[in-house]
Amino acid sequence: MTSSPFQLAMQRLLRNRVAVLGGVLLALIALGCVLLPPLLELDPNLTQPALRNQPPSAKFLFGTDNLGRDLVARVLVGGRTSLLVGLAATTVSVLVGVAYGAVAGFYGGKIDEAMMRLVDFMYGLPYMFLVILIMLMFSETARGDMLPVFLALGLVQWLTMARIVRGQVLALRRQEFVLAAELLGVSDARLLIRHVLPNVFGVIMVYATLMVPSVIILESFLSFLGLGVALSWGQLVSDGIAVINPVRSYWWILFWPSLFLGITLISLNFLGDGLRDVLDPKGKT
């Protein structure tokens, strides 16, 4: 009978066709990447020297690469890595960014000033350089482990989230319902968690959704540079570029991972834009 403002926003989101399309495509790709490889017993690393550089056919839908590996298997398994990195690094940055920004915005004054100057300082650092440094630092101890990637990407992405949350919390802090709750004797922690943060939730969700594609791109870029740790779309695109030459182009090796990467990024952006439209604080009536 009664819907919360959040439920109302979700109902409006379902009426946005582009956002729904983005959501459906994303779900299909994610499900495919997670479920298909074990179901079809696909092995992305099985080399078949006799079947190198095969164009797409009934047997190999996407063709094979220069070592005779099935590109369907490689694209799907690579997608797992890309999506996982996107989600995990975003989670890290949301947790750090929201906590940091919320505290700064809630207490304001000198605390806010000091905390935000640190963010400004970190903004000033060349973040790619920072990521590469972190990755190199961990590369000796944890080769092939994906945790350093999550951390490295998450730790450079939280800055924007912290700024956004801090601004929102700062404004909400002086809202009358927060004052009213404070006047009724509610403690700081409870005030922040129960009264302030739920009202920032929409904004957090929008930016988290838009952060996932940027993290995926970053990871792809790292892989492209040869700094990735596992098979991912970025790595596949890099492989594909390597075999493009004027004499003979095996276009499918580059095409399929690029297509999947592109669809995923566009879908996430559609979904994020749709969310922003329905959750924007100014659009709320």
Place this chain on the structure above:
Amino acid sequence: MSEELLCIRDLSVTFTTRERSVRAVDKVSFDVRPGEVVGLVGESGCGKSVTSLSILGLHEQPAGRVTGSIRLGERELVGASPSRLREVRGNRVSMIFQDPLTSLNPYLRVEEQLAEVLELHLGLRGPKARARMLEILSQVGIPGEERLRAYPHQLSGGMRQRICIAMALLCNPELLIADEPTTMLDVTIQAQILELLRTLQRERKMSILFITHDLGVVSEICDRVIVMYAGRIVEQARTAELLQTPWHPYTEALLQSTPCVDVPGGGSLHPIGGLPPRLSTEKLEECAFVPRCPRAREGCKHGEPALESAADERLRRCIVPVAEMLSVRP
């Protein structure tokens, strides 16, 4: 002395920004007795809201500096620790705000907002808490359980203000601070809310500190009125006396700028010319109202007049003789 519920002495609130300091409230002293409704009147920026917020220790720290004394019963509130203030807030002193649209959390159902207070101060939960919520809602004129499950956006402005009042009264506070609770409501709802506050106040023998700039509202609900100008008290009197025979030119000017349907011929309105003074922390060389005062004279420019007792329960800060205020129109 101990008969007063709230006792404010020499309260000053200073805000310091990078550029300058502003004393928003300057040596304000007044009392609120048990069961009394006191009106705090003045134009925007005169320090009414700042005064009320300091009672609950609610200032943007560390920008606002509060000095003086605010005693609630036997308890001193200026400089009290946050945890001691939390014991008082919502429990012995509650507050309702101007805008009922923004004083409720849009993401919480009515019952969740009410339950929080009950659990915090009375430790009530479950069916007991629910019974108390239904009781208080029926007292503020919102019958029926389905309103408990509503979100604020599903309620009208008047109903939201009733919810705010219910929330403020859950723990039977001794003092309710009402910061322009009717300003954002239309006139009919305004009358209903005033009537409701009056009834609840009589039933509970609760004190209300009523902040407003509407003298019509004052005449309906307040026992006693305090008029503030530029962070200072300029006049204090029983409501009827103040409205009939203002003894300060500012109060007089306020009354003349208020529309009144009771006066035959409608009575013409006289706005107060000029602007309130820029506040600073320096001592005043002259009466703060001089630039806008129709009764200003040479003597007004030599130092600020003191707040003096003019009659029983009457204080005024003006050098113009009372007899002249009564006989000569400005």
